[in-house]
Amino acid sequence: MGDQINMAELTVAQWGMTDMLDVICPMHLVLNKTGHIIHVGPTLEKIHSKSDWIGQRFLEVFVLQRPRSISSAKELHELESTKLHLRLRHPPETSLKGILVPGLIAGQMVVDLSFGISVVDAVREFSLTNTDFAPTDLTIEMLYLVEAKSAAMEASRKLNLRLRDSMIVAEEQAFTDTLTGLKNRRAFDFIMDRQIVARRSFGLMQIDLDFFKAVNDTLGHAAGDHVLQTASRIMIDETRDSDSVAPLGGDEFVIFFPDVTDPEVLRNIGQRIIFQLEVPIHFQEQVCQISASIGTVFRATESSSTAKQLFENVDIALYASKKMGRAQQTFFSEELKANAWDDRTLTAQ
């Protein structure tokens, strides 16, 4: 009888204790002598939404990773006051830290848990709120810092990108020959690479001046230079300010068209360039007559072609234009590539 009264008092005291622990350690568990869970703190309640932990063995719900793997309640009792590394046995297998202390009733144990460093994922996983943590717990402050630092870092990253872009623009200007308006090859590759990396849709054109060699040979280098300068000016005039024209050596040029979404735009520009280049060029009482063969590649956003492939493809297209009698533009296609292989194999044989 006396025993029973005693038990009841202890139970009252025990309930008082769990109420207290619910407030100051909302992630605690009370285990009985046999290692079964008999009480779950309010924050942990949110975590076991699917299965009720009450009545389950502590070691069924959690895997003890450190200090060592154990399997019996007796061994559990021996872990008093040591730092425990655990994880949930079932998905999402969240990692937890814990500490085990003797409970108010002999044989009972209280385990207090914390998410440790996995807290950032845990609050998301279990939709936890400010009230799930004790007001004295620094978790909210830590989450605040994580977000504040991320926001600051993001702002800093954006600033860096902006500064880098300004730097690139400044460099591009330095890359441009102010006399001719032509870009050098390094600038050209740089601009093209940026669009490839950004997965933009763009156009690449390779232009070969037809009959230029004849002009150079019959009318001299001065006439040749004049023709090259006139041709450069025509290409720059016929393209947008954001397009880049670069000499490829001799009588060849490449033009890069960033952010082109319709290949028809490229077709029209190509035709205009050929038309303008065919207008006779006057040089010291002489008339120079040239034309152009053009190979064009349109790259859609979904393409994964590299710069090297694009240059190979534009070369194939240019080759086709020349083969078909010059003074025309050819668009690259996979079919063209297959034919080009056949052609070249035949030629090689």
Added chain:
Amino acid sequence: MLIYDDELTTQILDAASAVLNRPRFELMEDLGTYLVSHPNTESLRRLLRFGGVTFVEFLHSLNELPDRARLAVSDLDLPELDLRDQAATEFSLTCKSSIAGAGHVFMGILRTMADDYGALVILEHLGVSKGGGTISISLVVTEFSEGRRFNLGVQL
């Protein structure tokens, strides 16, 4: 993330006010609203919501806001904020800053954050004194509307 001269801020505000033909204090209040409501600056609204579970807790957290900001960015100097409880539902916020009218930015911030918490408040800018601009805040209803959700966890 760059530090500009305060004078530049003042010039930009005056220029914007002239171009938009709107009083400067109105623009500054809109700026405050923008800072805590536009998706571009969602992170800022979230950081402020960390201040407390209720609007009153949020108000009380304003006193430590400059210190909190410094933890994230050490050279970030926010206006000095002084929140005082006048009564259970009456507060005043004094905002001291080298930029004239900074208190109006906080008018916008407070108004929008009250909506965010779902609280109904009446704000009044009491004007600028030597100690800075002061705003009186009367809390009419704590849970006036649902407010906006705030989850601790966010896709980082």
